[in-house]
Amino acid sequence: MAFGATRSKKLSASTIGHGLLLVPFALFFIVFEIVPMIWVAVTAFFVEETEAWGLGNFVEILGDAFYLQSFTNSLSLSFWSAFIGLLISAFAAASLQKVPGRMREWMVSFTNMTSNFAGVPLAFAFIIILGFNGSLTLLLKQLGIIENFNVYGIQGLFLIYTYFQIPLGLLLLFPAFSALKPEWEEAAFTMGASRLEYWIRVAIPVMLPALLGTLTILFANAMGAYASAYALTVGNYNLVTIRIGQLVVGDIFFQPNMAASLSVLLIIILSFVTAIYRFLLRRSYHAA
Amino acid sequence: MQPKTGAMIYHKTVIILTALILGMPIAATVLYSFATNWGPTILPDGLTLKWFETLLAEPRFLMALGRSLLICFATLLFSTLLVLPMVFAVFYYFPRLKDVMEVIIILPFAVPPVVSSVGLLQLFAGDPVPIVGTPWILIGTYFTITVPFMYRALANGLEGINLKDLIDAAHLLGANTFTAFMRCILPNLNRALLASLFISFSFLMGEFVFANILVGTRFETLQIYLYTKRMTSGHLNAAIVTTYFFLTLALTWAAMYLSRPRTEKPVEDE
Amino acid sequence: MSTDNQHYVSVRALSKSFEEQHVFENLDFDIAKGEFVTLLGPSGCGKSTLLRCLAGLEQPDTGSISVDGVDITRAKAQKRGIGMVFQSYALFPNMTVTENIAFGLKMQRVAASEIASRVERGVALVELQGNEKKYPHQLSGGQKQRVALARALVTEPRILLLDEPLSALDARIRRSLREQIREIQKDLHLTTVFVTHDQEEAMTISDRIFLMSKGKIVQKATPDEIYLNPINEFAARFIGSYNLLTRDQARDVLGFETTCGLIAVRPESIYIAQDGGLYPPSCSRPVKAVIDSHQLLGNVIRYRARLAGDLFLTVDVMNRSSSRLVEPGAEVSLLFNMAEIRPLSE
Numbered sequence: 001m002a003f004g005a006t007r008s009k010k011l012s013a014s015t016i017g018h019g020l021l022l023v024p025f026a027l028f029f030i031v032f033e034i035v036p037m038i039w040v041a042v043t044a045f046f047v048e049e050t051e052a053w054g055l056g057n058f059v060e061i062l063g064d065a066f067y068l069q070s071f072t073n074s075l076s077l078s079f080w081s082a083f084i085g086l087l088i089s090a091f092a093a094a095s096l097q098k099v100p101g102r103m104r105e106w107m108v109s110f111t112n113m114t115s116n117f118a119g120v121p122l123a124f125a126f127i128i129i130l131g132f133n134g135s136l137t138l139l140l141k142q143l144g145i146i147e148n149f150n151v152y153g154i155q156g157l158f159l160i161y162t163y164f165q166i167p168l169g170l171l172l173l174f175p176a177f178s179a180l181k182p183e184w185e186e187a188a189f190t191m192g193a194s195r196l197e198y199w200i201r202v203a204i205p206v207m208l209p210a211l212l213g214t215l216t217i218l219f220a221n222a223m224g225a226y227a228s229a230y231a232l233t234v235g236n237y238n239l240v241t242i243r244i245g246q247l248v249v250g251d252i253f254f255q256p257n258m259a260a261s262l263s264v265l266l267i268i269i270l271s272f273v274t275a276i277y278r279f280l281l282r283r284s285y286h287a288a
Numbered sequence: 289m290q291p292k293t294g295a296m297i298y299h300k301t302v303i304i305l306t307a308l309i310l311g312m313p314i315a316a317t318v319l320y321s322f323a324t325n326w327g328p329t330i331l332p333d334g335l336t337l338k339w340f341e342t343l344l345a346e347p348r349f350l351m352a353l354g355r356s357l358l359i360c361f362a363t364l365l366f367s368t369l370l371v372l373p374m375v376f377a378v379f380y381y382f383p384r385l386k387d388v389m390e391v392i393i394i395l396p397f398a399v400p401p402v403v404s405s406v407g408l409l410q411l412f413a414g415d416p417v418p419i420v421g422t423p424w425i426l427i428g429t430y431f432t433i434t435v436p437f438m439y440r441a442l443a444n445g446l447e448g449i450n451l452k453d454l455i456d457a458a459h460l461l462g463a464n465t466f467t468a469f470m471r472c473i474l475p476n477l478n479r480a481l482l483a484s485l486f487i488s489f490s491f492l493m494g495e496f497v498f499a500n501i502l503v504g505t506r507f508e509t510l511q512i513y514l515y516t517k518r519m520t521s522g523h524l525n526a527a528i529v530t531t532y533f534f535l536t537l538a539l540t541w542a543a544m545y546l547s548r549p550r551t552e553k554p555v556e557d558e
Numbered sequence: 559m560s561t562d563n564q565h566y567v568s569v570r571a572l573s574k575s576f577e578e579q580h581v582f583e584n585l586d587f588d589i590a591k592g593e594f595v596t597l598l599g600p601s602g603c604g605k606s607t608l609l610r611c612l613a614g615l616e617q618p619d620t621g622s623i624s625v626d627g628v629d630i631t632r633a634k635a636q637k638r639g640i641g642m643v644f645q646s647y648a649l650f651p652n653m654t655v656t657e658n659i660a661f662g663l664k665m666q667r668v669a670a671s672e673i674a675s676r677v678e679r680g681v682a683l684v685e686l687q688g689n690e691k692k693y694p695h696q697l698s699g700g701q702k703q704r705v706a707l708a709r710a711l712v713t714e715p716r717i718l719l720l721d722e723p724l725s726a727l728d729a730r731i732r733r734s735l736r737e738q739i740r741e742i743q744k745d746l747h748l749t750t751v752f753v754t755h756d757q758e759e760a761m762t763i764s765d766r767i768f769l770m771s772k773g774k775i776v777q778k779a780t781p782d783e784i785y786l787n788p789i790n791e792f793a794a795r796f797i798g799s800y801n802l803l804t805r806d807q808a809r810d811v812l813g814f815e816t817t818c819g820l821i822a823v824r825p826e827s828i829y830i831a832q833d834g835g836l837y838p839p840s841c842s843r844p845v846k847a848v849i850d851s852h853q854l855l856g857n858v859i860r861y862r863a864r865l866a867g868d869l870f871l872t873v874d875v876m877n878r879s880s881s882r883l884v885e886p887g888a889e890v891s892l893l894f895n896m897a898e899i900r901p902l903s904e
Contacts, residue, residue, distance in 0.1 A: 018381040021374060021381075022382075024374075036407025036408045037407065088309075092302055096303060099299050109541065113537050116494060120515050122313065124529050126313055128526060129316040163310070163313070224403075226402045227500075230496075244403065245501060248501065249501055260407075267399065
């Protein structure tokens, strides 16, 4: 109908007008986020040495012990820091529900503030307390708890990574724990369950999606971390992000395509972990 | 149910312990920045302000701080100008894009900055847009960092008000959409906007990866400056870190203050 | 060990405060075995806290609670042999209907085969057959509450506690569910304490009502007694739609002298005089009034009448087709059944 045609034309014009509000944002976001992503994804498949397209970079990575070590190091560090960080923040989040309001508010503020303390400043702080002459190192040595502690290596890295996982974990888990209704615990008590039985049979199963989700986020957070590791170890410890950085800045080796290939592998690992999380989520019950 | 006293002691202990773990590196650094000398002993020898005095007189520090502040303010202004219209357009004209946006705001987190840098360095090192090594590329990348925070805050703010009804009411009263937005909608988003600006600010002040890989010392921000001083006096470094930390503290506190829920109770009907 | 059945549950001098505020003080009462007692009162009167003390979810400051002769004041909630139904149902979201109902039996270490049969009986008891494998979020409010009820009952508790279990449900479900609860309770002869703020609910299902206000039990009586003889102004205002007249108003309007400050008159104790109508001999002389408005409440027409001195009274009349609706503004004569007037001591 003629009327309908006019209407849809009018709709188009105003839609374009309204769409203009989106253009500046879209433009800059695409240029600075999307395009680099695509660039990395594409150039990963260009092998510099042979100047040809193919999987050559990936083959090289998977056959190179040094590269493989960077992956195992990153995976191990990320997993353990995420796991321990999750444990600590889970206990803290659970207790945070139960302490009086003022303490709770104070702790939430404090956690918010410490969550920003990461990267170079954090590395410095750790060097100060846990360096060779750091006060904590000396204290622990005097107490006989440790003998040699190298903050510039894996031990320091593990501590610093776990450190910055805690606030993030706490801020993510705190709302999840408040979803635990006190009536569930009370109902369980009236039916004869001890506190432990309540936790094992009701609380933890209910919290499982949140716990797994947080673990995944913490893991991804650690895998992608660069600043803390760089500042603490000056690139001496073999991690994937450090490798990528060094290959693309090109001080010694300038291999941007290899950097891209490593990046693609990193993203694949992260996607894989997220997929496992979603799969596990679907397997468990899904509360409304 | 009130936990019994024994349980409460346990819970308080857990919180205090966690706070101690989190606070220790910060406390040690702050103490270090006020210490005269802290050799291989548990506590420092004495207290002084001389490190801060040295710092404030150090031109390179002040320049670095200035650059960081400049970049942050510029980015926040830029982000606001881009994100605000976009959020409004999505919520008012294109609500189906909300799902798309949920995916988009994950990208800066899903793709680590190191990885983005690989592409950015290649794309913008030379022609046609040679902005690597200049503050411009930082503004562009920092903008992408702020997007998740700002979108989330503004989207939450808009979910809370009935956007369509407010604009319709304004239209009926004679306002065009732009006026309606500026006078009726935006004032309601102020708190959310400000809170997200403060959070973004503190995040950007601490940013190192893009600064290190894309500009390095050609535009030395606070974090780059801090890094270059790694091998020099620990006390001075501690003073820099302490300054940075208290700045972040103030910003985060301001953000939280703005985001606190309104406590006025509505008047009850009789 | 056993006591006489009148004192199956015995509470003496029970007090509780929260942060300097008294929730309730010096409560004394007994509940008989198999009795259905309702704690009735407005919000903040302490009824829920009292119930939670009985359950062991709160600790009273002083006083004692005994069940079947045994003092359980300090016993843990797990060990009291109590079944409880919560206002928010409190169903475990990670368990199906069957698993929820079986939980208490699992805690009692009952054999698996017996669990299965008892759960089956529980499901049948609340008429939820066919829903065994559903999760709480897939159920309606009424269904959730029935699961909660079954879950509390399968453990064969000595006492059943219900904390405003029907408040979150819509009116029709509320009525049918409360009848179901009462029937089950009678069949099982289960000692039950029910908390509500809804006086109609309390009146329909209780053996006795404990009317509470500001932490005190104002009146303990059967629904009948409370309705016919409210003990004070609070009780009169809370139950039914009593008219309250001051001493002076009673004297001026009815010629009724009393030393009490207030008298209570039930709406159905006032009649609109009509020609040829038959009224009890205990009625007062006619009192002039003007009808202000009326509400049709189904089988009752509720009139609002204005008397001299701007006194407004509620008058209830059965809705029979023979009596016509009196229009607002009409002048009428009212007759008061003086035998049913109740002076209030407080």
